[in-house]
Each structure stands twice: as C-alpha cells, then as structure tokens.
Amino acid sequence: MRSTQLSISCLSLTLLLAWAAPALAESGAETYRTKCIQCHGTGVLNAPKLGVAADWVERTKKGKAVLTRNAINGINQMPPKGGSLQLSGAEIEAVVVYMLAQLPGDGAAAKAKPVSTAAKTAKADSAAAAPKRVAEVAKPKPKPSAKKPKPRGKPVNTFNRLMRPPSQRNLPPTRDGIHDASSVETAALQHPKEAFGPMPKSNSGNRVDWVAALSKGIIDPRFDLEDDTKKPIVLDLNIVREVKGSMPDVVYPHKQHTEWLDCSNCHPSIFIPKKGANNISMASILLGQQCGVCHGRVAFPVSECRKCHSKNKSKVAKK
Ligand code: HEC
Ligand code: HEC
Ligand code: HEC
Ligand code: HEC
16 A cells, blocks of 8 residues: 555664664774765765765864764754664764764864864964853854855756755746746746645655645546547556665555556666566666666655655564
8 A cells, every 4th residue: 555655654763772782883984884875975965975074064063962963863865864773873973973083184174173263363362362262263154055056057966956945946937947938838837836736745856746646636647648548557566675784675666657657668678577687776776777767857856765665674564
C-alpha cells in the first residue's frame, strides 16, 4: 500500500539504543567515511565540503554544540544524522569534531579568526580594552540572504534547479523560461500557483505530491497525447532492493510508475526487467543515471531519501 510506504516514518528509538553502544568506538573519521562522505565529500545538495574553508566559515561560528545538534536533528537538506539514524549523538559529535579538524588552520578556523581580528582591534584600541573585546569580535555577519547570488543562467545541476528558493518556484508561464514569453497565449495560461493550490503538498520540486494528486483523483492526466481513450497498463509489483549499510531498503513500486509511464520508458534501456539484474547505486543515481534519469529531473529529487528508502531493515522490523 502506498500509504504505508509513504508514511515517512521515523526509525524507532529502540533502534538507536540497540546500536549506539558497540559502535561508539568507531572513530569520527571512520563514521565520516561510511556515513557522511556521500554528501560532504561531493558537496551534493550544497552540503559543506570536507576541508573547504569557504563552505564552513559561517557555520563554524555557530560553535560545535549547535553544529552537532543540527547534524543530529537535520537542517534544510541535511537529513537527521545524515540518514544514519542508528548513530548515537556522541558518534555524530565525533564526526563533527573530525570535520572541523579538517579545516585549514587546524580546524581552529572558528577560533583563529576572531583572535586575529581581536589582535587588530587591540592594536587600534588601548591594550587594556582588548581582552574584553575578544568575546565580541565574532562580529555580526551580513545577512546571508542579502548576499546570496540570485540563480542565473544555467543552474549548476538539476538538483539545485529543484531546490529553488520559494520566490523562484512556480513562476508564471511568462517568466518560467519554458514558455514563449512574447506570445499572447502564454499570458493567458493559468498561473501554476493557482493551479497547484488545491493539490497535496510535497517538500520538493514544485511542491506538489503528484502521486497523491493522482491517487486522490485530483488530476486525471491523459495517458496518450494523441489517443484520449488509451489507458495505462498498471503493474502492481514492488521490488525491494536491500541496501548495504544503514539506510533503509529501497522499495521500487511499479504501480506508481506505470500509472504514468509505459513499460518501454524503463525496459530494457534503463533497467533489465529482472529482479536484481541491475546494479543500481546511489552514485549513478546522483549522476543522472538509473532512477536518476527521472528523479531530480521530472520526478521528486534525490533529496527525498525516505520516499525511496522506505522499508526499514527486516532485522529491526519486529520493533
Ligand atoms: C544526504 C546528504 C548528507 C549526508 C549523508 C550528510 N549530510 Fe551533513 N549536510 C548536508 C547538507 C545538504 C548540509 C547543509 C545544510 C544547510 O543548508 O545548512 C549539511 C550540513 C551539515 C553540518 C553543518 C550544520 C550547520 O548547522 O551548519 C554538519 C555539522 C553536518 N552536515 C554533519 C554531518 C554528519 C556528521 C554526517 C554523517 C553522519 C552528515 N552530515 C551526513 C547533507 C548531508
Ligand atoms: C520507472 C521504471 C520502470 C517502469 C516504467 C517499469 N519497470 Fe519493470 N522494473 C523496474 C525496475 C527498477 C525493476 C527491478 C530491476 C532490478 O531489481 O534489477 C523492474 C523489474 C521488472 C520485472 C522483473 C520482476 C522480477 O521479479 O524479476 C518485470 C517482469 C517488470 N519489471 C515488468 C514491467 C512491466 C510489464 C512494465 C510496464 C507495465 C514495467 N516493468 C514498467 C523499473 C520499471
Ligand atoms: C522513467 C522515469 C522514472 C524512473 C527511471 C524512475 N522513476 Fe520513480 N517516479 C517517476 C515518476 C514520474 C513518479 C511520480 C511523480 C513523482 O512522485 O514525482 C515516480 C514516483 C516514484 C515513487 C513513488 C513515491 C510516492 O509518493 O509514492 C517511488 C518510491 C519511486 N519513484 C522510486 C524510484 C526508484 C527507486 C527508481 C529506480 C529504481 C525510480 N523511481 C526510477 C519516474 C521515474
Ligand atoms: C529515487 C530513489 C532514491 C532516492 C530519492 C534516494 N535513494 Fe539511495 N538508493 C536508491 C537505490 C535504488 C539504491 C540501490 C539499492 C541497491 O543496492 O540495490 C540506493 C542506495 C543507497 C545507498 C547504498 C550505497 C549505494 O551507493 O548504493 C545509500 C547509502 C543511499 N542510497 C543513501 C541515500 C540518501 C542519503 C538519500 C537521500 C539524500 C537517498 N539515498 C535517496 C534509491 C534512492
């Protein structure tokens, strides 16, 4: 059933308790290499990259405790605990310590900067006043929103395209860059915001949960552009792909796909129609292959981990 897969349920807390203790010994570096490198090594989803000072300079100002808390609870596109929910708070903290230590200037970037600013301040002011000022030198930065460059021209990648700030999302047809802005007919088209208003919401892309919109009958798309009578051949077959490591297993549902797509959209060019015959990996998905041919382009993007990784591992299924 869709609803069960969709209930993007949290892994139970018991899971955390069961796993935390033995794994504590794992060093921050090791945890990073197995659980965090996918994003922090590549910068995908705009994750701050390991060892790249510019990516961290604003963040380090929050201090280790806040960074750790955000890593545990998740922040924006960073999923809670990077998706590895079995990690304990202490293990996350160990990774954060490791990440900070990789920054140029011995991870003391956060500390070093204010100190040197302090030194300058001290020179300008009387020496006596200097020590007091040290605490204040983490001077208020310019509002991040103010200096964020507006997305312009070709976006860096499709994932970013789907993560437009709210003001850039669902623009009217005359400004969406897809329709001919000079045509009168374009101006007559309905504004997406109006059309999407009553639709079930999602967290990504154009903020519409299209699967729910279809299943609730809110939309009734035509299966074939030319032949109005043609209906899809819906195949209700789930393929569970066991995932090595800690991410929940992937459930690939034929139903939700074949309601929109033809078998030939995937078979045989993208996937051999045989369970387990395809070597699917997150890396190739992120590169726009396999599931990534559509997800992140015309279907919900890769940031929605739980929509695909929807089945908790069987060993914890008993709860
Ligand atoms: C699925 C990709 C992904 C994974 C996996 C991931 N991160 Fe992140 N992380 C992000 C993104 C994206 C951000 C930037 C979030 C934002 O907009 O502030 C981020 C930000 C952070 C930050 C900075 C938080 C802040 O307040 O600025 C820390 C610390 C962090 N991650 C730690 C970790 C740790 C530790 C792991 C592994 C256990 C991990 N991440 C795994 C994507 C990921
Ligand atoms: C969006 C892509 C997509 C579409 C569309 C699609 N499939 Fe599949 N199909 C898959 C994937 C992914 C697998 C799993 C392959 C694997 O496990 O390596 C699969 C597996 C299969 C299998 C193998 C099942 C088994 O147990 O070995 C059959 C049969 C199949 N598909 C038939 C169909 C038919 C018939 C249609 C059209 C009604 C269809 N598929 C449409 C992606 C798709
Ligand atoms: C040919 C294009 C295509 C490919 C390839 C494809 N998908 Fe999809 N997928 C879609 C579309 C279109 C939807 C429905 C629209 C949406 O949810 O954004 C969808 C929906 C889904 C859903 C349903 C989510 C829900 O809300 O119920 C899941 C899960 C999913 N895809 C997983 C996968 C996985 C896993 C793969 C790779 C094995 C894959 N898809 C490959 C196009 C594709
Ligand atoms: C469109 C569906 C989809 C989404 C969204 C998705 N994954 Fe995956 N993921 C897969 C598939 C399919 C596999 C391969 C499973 C297998 O081994 O057969 C996979 C595998 C993985 C693996 C195992 C190692 C590997 O590279 O194969 C990890 C770790 C992983 N995903 C993390 C994530 C994280 C973190 C997110 C969210 C940022 C995410 N995935 C979002 C479909 C998805």
